[in-house]
Amino acid sequence: MKLTFISIKKYIKEQEESLDKKSTDLSSPQDDSSEDLPVKINPFDKIKNKGLSKEEEDELRKVYADAIEQNLLPPVKNMTPEKKLEDQKIVISPSGIEVDMDAVRSDMESAKRSIVSDSPLFGPYVIKFVPIYTWLISTMATDGIRLFVNPAFAQKLDWGQKIFVILHEILHCVFLHMPRLKSNKSYDSKKFNVAADYEVNTILVDTYKNDGFDEEFIKKLKGYYDERFLNMPVEKIYDLIPDPPDTGSCSCKSGSSGKSGSSGSGSGSGSGCECGGGTGVPGNIGGIIDPKEGKDIAKASGYDDDEIGQDKTLEDIKREWKQNAIEINRKTRQGGGGDMGALRKKLDELTKSEVNWKTILNKYSGDALSKNPEWRLGNRKWSHEKHIVKSGLRHPKDALDKIVVCVDTSGSVDDVTLLRMLNEITQIIFSKKVNEIYVIFFDNSVCSVQKITPADKKLEPFGGGGTNFQLPLDWIHKNLGDKVALCLFMTDGYETMPKEPKRYGKGKKFIWMVYNNPGFQAPFGVKIDMGDQKMKGYRK
Numbered sequence: 001m002k003l004t005f006i007s008i009k010k011y012i013k014e015q016e017e018s019l020d021k022k023s024t025d026l027s028s029p030q031d032d033s034s035e036d037l038p039v040k041i042n043p044f045d046k047i048k049n050k051g052l053s054k055e056e057e058d059e060l061r062k063v064y065a066d067a068i069e070q071n072l073l074p075p076v077k078n079m080t081p082e083k084k085l086e087d088q089k090i091v092i093s094p095s096g097i098e099v100d101m102d103a104v105r106s107d108m109e110s111a112k113r114s115i116v117s118d119s120p121l122f123g124p125y126v127i128k129f130v131p132i133y134t135w136l137i138s139t140m141a142t143d144g145i146r147l148f149v150n151p152a153f154a155q156k157l158d159w160g161q162k163i164f165v166i167l168h169e170i171l172h173c174v175f176l177h178m179p180r181l182k183s184n185k186s187y188d189s190k191k192f193n194v195a196a197d198y199e200v201n202t203i204l205v206d207t208y209k210n211d212g213f214d215e216e217f218i219k220k221l222k223g224y225y226d227e228r229f230l231n232m233p234v235e236k237i238y239d240l241i242p243d244p245p246d247t248g249s250c251s252c253k254s255g256s257s258g259k260s261g262s263s264g265s266g267s268g269s270g271s272g273c274e275c276g277g278g279t280g281v282p283g284n285i286g287g288i289i290d291p292k293e294g295k296d297i298a299k300a301s302g303y304d305d306d307e308i309g310q311d312k313t314l315e316d317i318k319r320e321w322k323q324n325a326i327e328i329n330r331k332t333r334q335g336g337g338g339d340m341g342a343l344r345k346k347l348d349e350l351t352k353s354e355v356n357w358k359t360i361l362n363k364y365s366g367d368a369l370s371k372n373p374e375w376r377l378g379n380r381k382w383s384h385e386k387h388i389v390k391s392g393l394r395h396p397k398d399a400l401d402k403i404v405v406c407v408d409t410s411g412s413v414d415d416v417t418l419l420r421m422l423n424e425i426t427q428i429i430f431s432k433k434v435n436e437i438y439v440i441f442f443d444n445s446v447c448s449v450q451k452i453t454p455a456d457k458k459l460e461p462f463g464g465g466g467t468n469f470q471l472p473l474d475w476i477h478k479n480l481g482d483k484v485a486l487c488l489f490m491t492d493g494y495e496t497m498p499k500e501p502k503r504y505g506k507g508k509k510f511i512w513m514v515y516n517n518p519g520f521q522a523p524f525g526v527k528i529d530m531g532d533q534k535m536k537g538y539r540k
Helices: 005-017 054-069 075-079 101-118 151-156 159-174 177-182 189-211 215-221 234-240 291-300 314-332 341-351 357-368 415-430 470-480
Strands: 090-092 098-100 130-133 140-142 146-149 403-408 437-442 446-452 486-491 510-515 526-531
Touching (some): 101 130, 101 151, 140 159, 146 291, 159 177, 177 314, 189 215, 437 470, 446 470
Antiparallel strands (some): 140 146, 437 446
């Protein structure tokens, strides 16, 4: 007999109809006309000693594994164990890999104890994870509460790799990746997981490169790494990497190759975990999932309510892990092993105090638009004369009384949110007795220039393509001769920065109003962080 996908499909239909009935034992197929592929909940639990030759047994395993890979078998119904995997000594994965659960569980707990004893930065947080052993995750994953472990994946990791992947999962939580993923409904979860892996792995390599966690180490794990992404937030990485291929229900494709960066040093690949299962969580060497999905996976894997950990909302998880990040950041300043530079910078951005951006803008714009005369030091040879101060007096020129607000319409908020923020900004500026404001809407071109007054503040956004920060500055240079008292850029800051203007780029004459990008660094002038704003879908 030759097993085929057709026989598997026929079996699935029959199995789904009788799923609630008593399961049948695995028995050897009798002839080629059989439409049955005898599978219990896990088809390989009782495959041994059933009269199959080794060739037939290997064929059965391969066909079943291929069926899962092509999404022909529903993973939850056919990979849910009759009892928890961790309560069994030997288990067989859906792709037919024999796993020594006693050894896997012991090694994982030993790796966690090693982190607790050797890492003052991350040790306290390892023990907070509730371990869940399951076939429903390709590699490992976390929802901020639980640590999901695919036993077949864990079994093939050596000691150092186990420690690395656990640290990898902790940093997903510390960097608030799940709340950041959920903050924008337009994000593809698979692609975001890849971007999050890049952010985590570059920090781990930078921090622990002297302990053997380097680029070559990541390559052996078939993980994502590109040194270009060091110090870059996950949101920007997401915009720079290609869309992942559609790989069906399991992102674990052994031997598939990914893409590396076009410049710098980098590597990326499929996970190669050979797990033969999963729910499509893009784990690579470790992924992030929603806590609600995590709870469902834990229950489907045989864990009861008392074993799966406390229910928490996404906001609860964000608050808890942000506090953990603050504590880790404090410890980086006390030492803790490794190079703390990039990690500390990342944590500084994530944990900085949230200050009301309107208050800051009110102060900065007031300073920039002040009509008080400026003083400068006169020639030293006249230092004995009383008129030294008078000779240093510089009166403001009427030609400089122009205010420009440049609005990036390719950003990550919708038009309603964009206009609300823009109106709040212009209202603050008009409170300084300003008569008019130039508003430049731009993307990869100057789409519209609108002039508003206190009596007529109506604005209509234009654009929505790419971003070129240099173009509105070129417009200001050509049409206003760079003679502006204040220039603001309202943006999410995800693009190459422009050249610094000579006349008004210093100090507080140039203000970056930045939202949804905590890692943004102002190329000149000052930055005001507007915090997280309501994210858009795709602008039409």
